Amino acid sequence: MKKKLKNILLIFVDVLAINLSFLIAFAIRFDGNLMGKLASQYVPIYLHNALTLTLIKIVIFYMFKMYNSLWRYASIEELIQIISTSFFATAGSVSYMFIMQNHLPRSIYILTFILDIIFIGAVRFSYRILDKIKEKSILKRTKFKRVMIVGAGQAGAMVIKELKNHDELQSKPIAVIDDDETKLGKLINGVPVLGDRYHIKKIAEKKKIDEIIIAIPSASKREIKEIIEECSKTKCKLKILPGVFELIDGKVSVKEIRDVNIEDLLGREPVKVNLEEMSHYLKGKVVLVTGGGGSIGSELCRQISNFKPKKLLILDIYENNAYDIQNELKRSYPKLNLEVLIASIRDRKRIEEIFEVYKPNVVFHAAAHKHVPLMEANPQEAIKNNVFGTLNVAECADKYGSEKFVLISTDKAVNPTNVMGATKRMAEMIVQAMSKKSKTEFVAVRFGNVLGSNGSVIPLFKKQIANGGPVTVTHPEVTRYFMTIPEAVQLVIQAGAMAKGGEIFVLDMGEPVKIVDLAENLIRLSGFEPYKDIDIQFIGLRPGEKLYEELLMDEEGLKETQHNKIFIGKPLYIDYKVLEAQLRRLKELIEGDREELISHIQHMVPTYKRIS
Incomplete structure (x- = not known):
């Protein structure tokens, strides 16, 4: 009407x-x-x-x-x-x-x-x-955000247009930043280009900017990291437009603009592998993932499901995680032949039954205890799970004719200073020793900290920030290598394809990151100012914790592969009979004197230097 x-x-x-x-x-x-x-x-x-x-x-x-x-x-x-x-x-x-x-x-x-x-x-x-x-x-009566756009290219112009067309966002483009001097003083959809990246702080203060949107989808990860560091000098909330590989159709929408993630601060390009080419060994095979409900294990299950395995077996002792990934995979891959097995890798009889029934062709062994302070306080449990649990799965893989066995290892196994690292080094030794006597191709994959994984530093920092702080860092100089969960899993799958037996695969993860820098950046990305809005407290190194992590032992050396980001540590000779005798003695000592147990660990892993 x-x-x-x-x-x-x-x-x-x-x-x-x-x-x-x-x-x-x-x-x-x-x-x-x-x-x-x-x-x-x-x-x-x-x-x-x-x-x-x-x-x-x-x-x-x-x-x-x-x-x-x-x-x-x-x-x-x-x-x-x-x-x-x-x-x-x-x-x-x-x-x-x-x-x-x-x-x-x-x-x-x-x-x-x-x-x-x-x-x-x-x-x-x-x-x-x-x-x-x-x-x-x-608008005069409404409180709207004053927005700065970094990038005066096509993406930046489209972001400005989108913001102007969506009043409900209550965002007003005020200034554009671009390093191209020829664009200085020009108007992009009516918004002036006022300076380059080194003027971000000055312009943000002068123009009273509330939010900065980085709109350079073609920029490298290193360039994005540098721009974010400049933006972090302001008190503005940061958002970013995804990279060109994420914007498949080339269109820009406000829906694509996301918060800056901590991954954007790694300063290196994501490791990319040709999974289609490298995953031929998974198609039509029975694949077992131990620890399949964990951060790495569940992502392994997701990616493996893309390659049409004959059957995917998810083994985990923790039923809630296993249930979650089971439901997710059923929704995403309705035709996937999936079975969830609730079992402990410590239980040799149960593991033997599983291998006898299902005879998995490929085994990804991700089940492990990984928290350094907890394992330092409970070394017996670390040994039972990480050493003898690995031995159970590895021996069953050999006995029942698995084609490949891939161990998920850690940089903490290199010159370990804690029980957890030492037990993971023992697990690597088992894999290297088994490769000499088995037809199964045994391989280990070693990488650093995984962003967002259970127990990693990022979720802890986020919880502390949400609670108003303080954020706790062990030491101002502590550094770590970081990678994303998908990167870690791609490396694992790639390693399985490259495996010839006994290798330890290592990822080039770029420069190590200071944990205190990570904490400061995460606080800024959350819209706060470090030490002012959210305090950072240094609580001291925990038992067994290093200042710096390493990725390779000196005696291992490095060998290049066809992938420029993946290297192989040459296989070390480990006498299986000697290792068997050492493991028997280790089992005897589990329930005995703690100091004698630690002494035997040092005997088995000569590079283990205890810090207390």
Whole structure:
């Protein structure tokens, strides 16, 4: 009903505009003397046909859908519509007058055509003008975010346009930053380019910026890291447009703009492998993932599911995690042949039963205890799980003819200073020793800290920030290598394909990151200022914790692979009979004297240097 009333009002205004066009056209043609001798020959003709001429034009306006458009969004397309409609309306008037032998000067028709465009256009575009006035009035009363865009390219221009078109975001583009000097002082969709990345802090303060959006999808990870570091000097909230590999269709929408993640601060490109090429050994095979409900294990299950295994076996002692990944995979891969096995890798009889029934072709061994302080306090449990649990699974893989066995290891196994690292080194030794006597291809994959994994530093920091702080860091100089969960899993799958037996695969993870820098950046990304809004406290190194982690032992050396980010530590000779005897003695000592147990661990892993 409201729409009909608006259209009736618009038609009434058009009737006035059409006749006003004729009257002004006559005034122009006859120099304002409508009562003169010459004018008196034509004005009566117009007056006699005015109703019909008006009706013709209104009908043509209706046919050209001049009463259907949403004129508050009028743009160049609507202007073209007005011009073309006015042309045909004038042509219709001329045709009618010619048929009726009622002649008017040709200039009258030309003038009315021009005046129709002006008046009809003015009426339509007044909707948009009034809407803009109303919008500005609302904005004056509304608290909106002042936004800086980093990147004056196509993506930046589209972000500005999107922000202007989405009032509900209550965001106003104020300034653009770009390193291209030729763009300085130019306008991008009406927003000025005010400086390069090194002016971000100064401009943010001067223009009272609330939020910064980084819109350079083609930038390298290192460049993004540098820009984020400059942005972090401000108190602004940071957001980022995903990289070009994430924007497949090349379109930019406010939906794609996301918060800056801590991964953006790694400063290196994500490791990419050709999984299609390297995962041929998974297709049509029975694949077992121990610890399949954990951070690494569950991501392994997700990626393996893409390659159509004959059956995927998820083994975990913790039923809740296993249940979650089971439900997720059932939704995502309804045709996947999936089975969840609740079992402990410590239970040799149960593991033997599983291998006898399912005979897995490929085993990914991710089950382990990994928390350094907890394992330092409970060394017996670390040994039972990480050493003898690995031995159980590895020996069953050999006995039941598995083709490949991939151990998930850690940089903490290199020159270990804690029980957890030492037990993971023992697990590597088992794998290297087994490879010498087995047809199964045994391999270990060694990497650093995994961002976002259970028990990693990032979730802990986020919880501490959410609670108002303080954020606890062990030491101002402590550094760690970091990678993302998908990267870690891709390396694991790649290693399985490359395995020939006994290797330890190592990922080039770029430069190590200071944990205190990570904490400060995470606080800033959360919209706070370190040491002011959220404090950082140094609590001292925990038992067995290193300042710096390593990825390779000196004696292992490095060998390049076809992948420029993946290296192989050469297989070390480990006598299986000697290792067997050492493991038997280790088992005897588990329930005995703790110091004697630690002493035997040092004997088995000579690079283990205890820190207490």
